[in-house]
Amino acid sequence: MIQEFKKVWKQYTIGMVWLLGLLWPMLGIHADGTLTFQKTITIWSYILAGSFVCFMIYIMKSGSSFKFIADPVSRAANGVKSASAALPIWVWITVAVVLALIYPQLAGRYGTDVAITVLFYICLGLGLNVVVGLAGMLDLGYIAFYGVGAYTYAILNVTYGLAFWVCLPLSALTACIAGCIVGYPTLRMRGDYLAIVTLGFGEIIRIILNNWMTLTNGPNGILGIKPIGIFWPMFENGFTFEHIWVKKLQFFYYFALGLAIVTAIGVQRLNFSRVGRAWESIREDETAAELMGVNTFIYKLLAYAMGAVFAGMAGAFFAARMKFVSPESFTFLESAMVLCMVVLGGMGSIPGIILGVVALIALPEIFRELESYRMLVFGATMIIMMLFRPAGLIPAKRMGTRSEEKEG
Amino acid sequence: MSLQPILELKNVHSGYGSIKALKGISLKVMPGEIVAIIGANGAGKSTTLMTICGIVPIEKGEIYYDGKLINKVSAEKLPTMGLCQVPEGRRIFPRLSVMENLRLGAFHRDDTDQIMKDIQHSYEMFPILGERKAQQGGTLSGGEQQMLAIARALMTKPKVLLLDEPSLGLAPIIIQQIFDIIAKINKEEDVTILLVEQNANLALQAASRGYVVETGEITLEDEAQSLLTNPKIREAYLGE
Numbered sequence A: 001m002i003q004e005f006k007k008v009w010k011q012y013t014i015g016m017v018w019l020l021g022l023l024w025p026m027l028g029i030h031a032d033g034t035l036t037f038q039k040t041i042t043i044w045s046y047i048l049a050g051s052f053v054c055f056m057i058y059i060m061k062s063g064s065s066f067k068f069i070a071d072p073v074s075r076a077a078n079g080v081k082s083a084s085a086a087l088p089i090w091v092w093i094t095v096a097v098v099l100a101l102i103y104p105q106l107a108g109r110y111g112t113d114v115a116i117t118v119l120f121y122i123c124l125g126l127g128l129n130v131v132v133g134l135a136g137m138l139d140l141g142y143i144a145f146y147g148v149g150a151y152t153y154a155i156l157n158v159t160y161g162l163a164f165w166v167c168l169p170l171s172a173l174t175a176c177i178a179g180c181i182v183g184y185p186t187l188r189m190r191g192d193y194l195a196i197v198t199l200g201f202g203e204i205i206r207i208i209l210n211n212w213m214t215l216t217n218g219p220n221g222i223l224g225i226k227p228i229g230i231f232w233p234m235f236e237n238g239f240t241f242e243h244i245w246v247k248k249l250q251f252f253y254y255f256a257l258g259l260a261i262v263t264a265i266g267v268q269r270l271n272f273s274r275v276g277r278a279w280e281s282i283r284e285d286e287t288a289a290e291l292m293g294v295n296t297f298i299y300k301l302l303a304y305a306m307g308a309v310f311a312g313m314a315g316a317f318f319a320a321r322m323k324f325v326s327p328e329s330f331t332f333l334e335s336a337m338v339l340c341m342v343v344l345g346g347m348g349s350i351p352g353i354i355l356g357v358v359a360l361i362a363l364p365e366i367f368r369e370l371e372s373y374r375m376l377v378f379g380a381t382m383i384i385m386m387l388f389r390p391a392g393l394i395p396a397k398r399m400g401t402r403s404e405e406k407e408g
Numbered sequence B: 001m002s003l004q005p006i007l008e009l010k011n012v013h014s015g016y017g018s019i020k021a022l023k024g025i026s027l028k029v030m031p032g033e034i035v036a037i038i039g040a041n042g043a044g045k046s047t048t049l050m051t052i053c054g055i056v057p058i059e060k061g062e063i064y065y066d067g068k069l070i071n072k073v074s075a076e077k078l079p080t081m082g083l084c085q086v087p088e089g090r091r092i093f094p095r096l097s098v099m100e101n102l103r104l105g106a107f108h109r110d111d112t113d114q115i116m117k118d119i120q121h122s123y124e125m126f127p128i129l130g131e132r133k134a135q136q137g138g139t140l141s142g143g144e145q146q147m148l149a150i151a152r153a154l155m156t157k158p159k160v161l162l163l164d165e166p167s168l169g170l171a172p173i174i175i176q177q178i179f180d181i182i183a184k185i186n187k188e189e190d191v192t193i194l195l196v197e198q199n200a201n202l203a204l205q206a207a208s209r210g211y212v213v214e215t216g217e218i219t220l221e222d223e224a225q226s227l228l229t230n231p232k233i234r235e236a237y238l239g240e
């Protein structure tokens, strides 16, 4: 016991010294060549004090000298857990939807803006989840399909004046075709190779967008995209429908919310269907899946295509919202970001992915003052996540739940 | 018993690129039989089964199943036709539950009610799977995984079952259980079985006929009883 504590303290000390070594170059070395220590030491001592307290609590807890607090706390936690289990899932969904509906009334313009971004990323995360989480194919070029969807709407709208609702299915279609084109030759590859090839294809699509001046206007992007138009019932002089543009952010929020809900339902239904079962078998063991009569080729292609469809629809909404698209929005970093959200949240789990998106989009917004530390915090969060929740924030409830439902 | 073989290989060649693993395999399986293929490591036993199932592409020769040439039939169509394999190393779906694994065996079927009945039937045949139905496949013991792999293959409603080393890595008592089950499947469910084994003794006791494979070729074919008493076989495969 004593031996163990000694070891732990030693590691703690080394860790803190290492942190100091890491912190000082960032805080103490200035652009003009001067060196300071004051700020580093202050911040470091705060962290030292904070972590010391956490550490003490941890040790006392593992030495169970905290029983008098820990017991009631864990009992309370269990209580909450059983309460949450007692309420059926639709209660939670209803609460979430109602909250989402009244959200723009509570939040300001800025809050709504962030929320719309979050909703877009939820669509992307859920779509990527089909490819990565369900079919188990690592795709590093996913954002390209988002770009294809966005550009489809942008070009059709600006050049041919087609309305949003006409373009939405077309965006989905072109993204789907792009997905098949990328998917078809890559399907023979597995694991690392697939990841690298998709990375390449993603870049190729972006570079095409960047260089095909006549079609995409190159790096300048496409300006003047019309927002969504809808027919709104009017009661002023009789009952008529009037065509209006969805320009207000608040209105647009509801469209983004609608898209996210449609995507979530779509992914959920796919997951619980025969198709989802085929995808999961491919993820688990491709040869075995084939031996059991799963046409792995078709289902892998379908996974690609479905993922691309969700991204393409989100892309059309993105273009309508921004009224401007350029290749810069569809870089590899975005693909990596979406992948992080899926992994962080928990592959294959819809609530997990939603949480992952919120964690990676909304939290950095909240901590905006930290600015340059955001990436540090980001990295630290990822490492901590890997240590404590390797399967994601809300891991997919795979084991049996789905089957038992069917049986019951 | 009809005289037409349900599965027949004629001079089958296949391999992996430049590696020629099969150099002219010919064998016959009659309906209702248990046939064993024995041979040393790397002889080409697994490759034979994978070639039958269309996973390893055939280069030369013909494979007939139920009188039809299946050389060009793609792997995923065979379970529908009643030909299914329990691959070497079991290859169950590790992160799916036992129940999900079984449902995947019935992937090509759409008679949901009958599927549910068949799953119940699997639980009766393998009570341990019934107890573990919500458990992840990968967390089962080796013997349980082998049972799951067999049960999963049975969910396809096979007429011919190809079994690749069902005794691999299992304790003698479990092996005995597995072989009892194999015999039972053959008799009660009327499934023809082509059995690949390293454990020649066991395989030949369970089978009616046997083939010996050496470096991609059939070197001997006989009644199982005669193979068991054949001095050469006793020396090479039964360790005497």
Ligand SMILES: Nc1ncnc2c1ncn2[C@@H]1O[C@H](COP(=O)(O)OP(=O)(O)OP(=O)(O)O)[C@@H](O)[C@H]1O
Pocket (backbone or CB within 6 Å): B016, B019, B021, B039, B040, B041, B042, B043, B044, B045, B046, B047, B048, B088, B198
């Ligand atoms: N995926 C592969 N790629 C290349 N060569 C392979 C592959 N699989 C098997 N081989 C080769 O084909 C030959 C036959 O292998 P196979 O797996 O059929 O042997 P086996 O009789 O099943 O042996 P064991 O009893 O050890 O399972 C071996 O020489 C092996 O090295």
Ligand SMILES: [Mg+2]
Pocket (backbone or CB within 6 Å): B045, B046, B047, B088, B164
């Ligand atoms: Mg083998």
